[in-house]
Amino acid sequence: MSENRPLALVTGSSRGIGKFICEKLIVDGYDVVGCSRNASELVNAHYQHIAADVSDQSSVLNLFKQIRKEHGSLSVIINNAGIASMNHCLLTTVDAFDRVLNVNLKGTFLVSREGAKLMRRHNFGRIVNLSTVAVPMSLEGESAYVASKSGVEALTKVLARELAEYGITVNALGPSPIETDLIKGVGADKIAKIVNRLALKRLGRVEDVYNVIEFFIRPASDYITGQVIYLGGI
Amino acid sequence: MERSQLLTLVLEQIEEHLQQTQIGNDASQPLPKISEDTPLYGKDGLVDSLGLVSIVLSVEQAINDELDSEIVIADDRAMSQKSSPFGTPGRLVDYTMLLINERK
Known part of the structure; x- marks a missing residue:
């Protein structure tokens, strides 16, 4: 870690897209x-892993206490932590619904709230939230997931307005299906059906996700906020 | 942290906020004298809702830096108090002291 490099926080960083x-x-x-609940496989001089559960306020407060103490500032947040629950609404348990809402929506809210408190000190910040193409597709079989990510998109737009005066932009991106653990449990025919509804008929790549993130977090993107970009052409 | 120390910290944060906003930038308009009973927010309050957000967050950060704590001032209890803890600097100090003492 170096004092000259801006600091970014990535939630759900232990594997996959994160x-x-x-x-x-x-x-x-x-x-x-x-941060993630589990340890990270990533070992790098410029990487620090902090175990945290984004759906738990005290865990998030502790995460930011450590960031504030050890780094003092924060430039970028990527709210990537997310879980899915693929099931028909009639078979979705309230526990599964709560879990998905807690991690995806409450987690994004808590991390953004605490992160923005730190970012406003320097009147600069970039928050990027992960949504999904399942939102505009109103994808059947994913009621809890789509509801949570719809909430993330709404949150993105409201936070964009509320945090604008602190020099903080808040945007979201909605990836198409990408080869990660999150879609391992989804059948190949269902993935093919989703891909066929896209203008660009292929699975997304992690590079496609980072391309949009890189665009949102550039200092020059200070006039872009409250936007949602979907991959694949929806 | 003693109440008097906290009051000084809160008044400093309010003055700093006022200096950074229009009241302080307008040379012809001197900064108002602020005491612990000066209306802060609400009827005849010094600041609007956004100003209050800035002050509360600045106080919260200053305390957390000082005490190495994780206090959140604008919690559910603060929002549901009959008498708002944000009405005057004194009430903000009293409510924050309560939070500081509870963590001991």
Whole structure:
């Protein structure tokens, strides 16, 4: 970790898209704090892992206490932590619904709220939230997931307005299906059906996700806020 | 942290906020004298809702830096108080002291 590099926080950083985002941010000159409930596979001089549960307020407060104490400032937040529950609404338990809402929506809210408190000290910040193409597709079989990510999109737009005066932009991106653990439980025919509804008929790549993130967090993107960009052409 | 120390910290944060906003920037308009009973927010309050957000967050950060704590001033209890803890600097100090003492 170096004092000269801006600090980025990536939630859900232990694997998949989150881990890839951390690696790219480091290459692009950031120091990165990653958090997840599990340990991370990523080992790098510019990476620090802090175990945290984004759906738990005391855990998030503790995460930011550590960031404030050890780093003092924060430039970028990537709210990537997310879980899915693929089931027909008639078979979705209230526990599963709560879990998805807590991690995806409450987690994004808590991390953004505490992060923005730190970002406003320097009148600069970039918050990028992860949504999904399942929102505009109103994808059947994903009621809890789509409801949570719809909430994330609404939150993105309201936070964009509320945090604008502190120099903080808040945007979201909605990836198409990407080869990660999150879609491992989804049948190949269902994935093919989703891909066929896109203008660009292929699975998304983690590089596609980072491309949009990199655009949103550039200092020059200070006039872009409250926007949602979907991958694949929906 | 003693109440008097906290009051000084809160008054400093309010003055700093006022200096950064129009009241302080307008040389012809001197900063108002602020005491612990000066209306802060609400009827005849010094600041609007956004100003209050800035002051509360600045106080929260200053305390958390000082005490190495994780206090959140604008919690559910603060919002549901009959008498708002944000009405005057004194009430903000009293409510914050309560939070500080509870963590001991």
